[in-house]
Amino acid sequence: MTTLSAPRSDAEATTTVVVPLAGKAYDILIGPGLIARAGAEIAARFPGARASIVTDDTVAGHLAGALNASLEAAGLEPQTIVVPAGEKTKSFAVLETVVDGLIAQRRERGDLVVALGGGVIGDLAGFAASITRRGMRFVQIPTSLLAQVDSSVGGKTGINTPRGKNLVGTFHQPSLVLADTDALASLSPRHLRAGYAEVAKYGLIDDAPFFAWLERNHGEVLARGPALTHAVATSCRAKARVVVADEFETTGARALLNLGHTFGHALEASTGYGERLIHGEGVAIGMAQAFRFSASLGLCAPADAERVAAHLAAAGLPTRLADIPGDVADDETLIALMGQDKKVKRGRLTFILARGIGEAYVANDVPPDAVRAFLATERTL
């Protein structure tokens, strides 16, 4: 349990998490007021660099002005590239627009791309940074809880194609991440809860005490109190550990981050990646399913699966197929959508299963038939 006493200033309330990658270590700063301090934090680390802000037309309205002023005051000569909000922006066409904008602004390799927005912006801007002049530096300023605890850390960038999500991209680590908890003030409760699913994921993967802490404190986290900073910092620390162990997704350690994502992505894909089921909601159902699947295979106690679902439901998240509005695609469609996923390895399915809360592991050879049998029982919940 962390004791939280009131800090006297924003800087004092800031937590720093270091991602200690050899030759490219970077800081994640977490706390209030970081957008206002962004110019100073960036200029202190990258003297002489100029900055191009990439953001979307929603975020541009309420946060880009403050960021621009902060960068301007610090001498970073900011210019801004605004793209449409939404998942469709993760496309080759918009990528080309952003890259062209960076070149038109005559940015060089040592200059900075500053991604201001949610996961879509971070993935797109990071990808653009990684391929412009064969690699510019970039700074993540994630403005959603989902992006703060997941996509802004670890260096995965990418876009979608008509054949699937995130099929094109790079590994390109940011040089700095500024997770301004004030930016979450304008996030809708639904999107805050969706991001919370990824927070809970870190407890479920390998940190049972953190999951227990969330069971006691999720009310304060979702009320955006000081506990939120602790939840974000703990999540970033967990993500950093995994990323350092498996920067390029080769050792298998990073696969644990996909807990809930094989089921979750299939559900998202089957509902068209829209408002019916947003990413964190798909992950919440997927995590509940991963634990129920593990229990049905005799891997973990049924009580653990029930505890996972109970906590996610208490946080206002969906946990069953029946929680998805409208009809859910049939089993074969869902399995095919799992098969299209990058986690397939020559026909066998990879799932992240669990031996208990905080004991997730990678199961590489789940037969499609076991999934079919499990899905049949899911229809009855």
Add this chain to the structure above:
Amino acid sequence: MTTLSAPRSDAEATTTVVVPLAGKAYDILIGPGLIARAGAEIAARFPGARASIVTDDTVAGHLAGALNASLEAAGLEPQTIVVPAGEKTKSFAVLETVVDGLIAQRRERGDLVVALGGGVIGDLAGFAASITRRGMRFVQIPTSLLAQVDSSVGGKTGINTPRGKNLVGTFHQPSLVLADTDALASLSPRHLRAGYAEVAKYGLIDDAPFFAWLERNHGEVLARGPALTHAVATSCRAKARVVVADEFETTGARALLNLGHTFGHALEASTGYGERLIHGEGVAIGMAQAFRFSASLGLCAPADAERVAAHLAAAGLPTRLADIPGDVADDETLIALMGQDKKVKRGRLTFILARGIGEAYVANDVPPDAVRAFLATERTL
């Protein structure tokens, strides 16, 4: 001087150069018959991988069939993606086509993209490999002398944009390079000579004995005799040394490879990157100019500059502005084109200059006025 006795088989005639990059070392095989042996060489190194050939519609006609048969026989389940020949293929649009083809062929991260062609194909296919599923492995099978001695080694990939060449791309090392000297049989004498300019470059950078060897043996190299394999292997070895010293172009060592390229790129750009002046010809003029510029600044002996130009001319390469057919752009246009180049650093120009043959170095702060004065004298040659 290397003594070359007749080998009894293609395998015996093969030279192997290792690029000893930590964690991603790879072999460059140089010699005859390598396309026919490609399947065996690849399968031995990457068991279980499948291969997608990327080639252009010129090369497809005479080499892709043999490569496909070799990969097929080795169980690599080859499929082929054919793109139009020519520099225009290095575009976002064609990149998207290649990436989409790889995904449609359901290639995974451990599968191989096999680039069969000249520098355009290697740059494009390598870029596609680096961003498909966040990085597939790839094999370079360069079919031009230029690609064999330069672009296929070192991991630079990329495309052009309307704002400039190679402004978008990645560093992505190949997993294997097969430089089949038989593939050069169909290369036009002009393109062979153009590639030879990059061979000579390695002597000029830091290997005066190799330059002297070329002065004696260029006839046999250009006649595609056994000396050609030695010239390619020596060039690849030189390139490998530089790449290992400076994989991501951060230490400055790699900049030496740009000898002749600041002038050369400007000339190429001013002539529209077309048949009037192909890349190696631009480099030949650029190298002769770099030495004359060095001599005019009192950095190297005028006799060295004369020796460089004499050798390049003996190899049938252009060395003066007057050797370019038609009108040459004016000085300000050329300087602006140099300024657009990635080698610009805040207004000062970077040139690779030389204190003598085999003694090139990076000069970071050449004032534009010194270039103007030098270009005026170049008009009189």
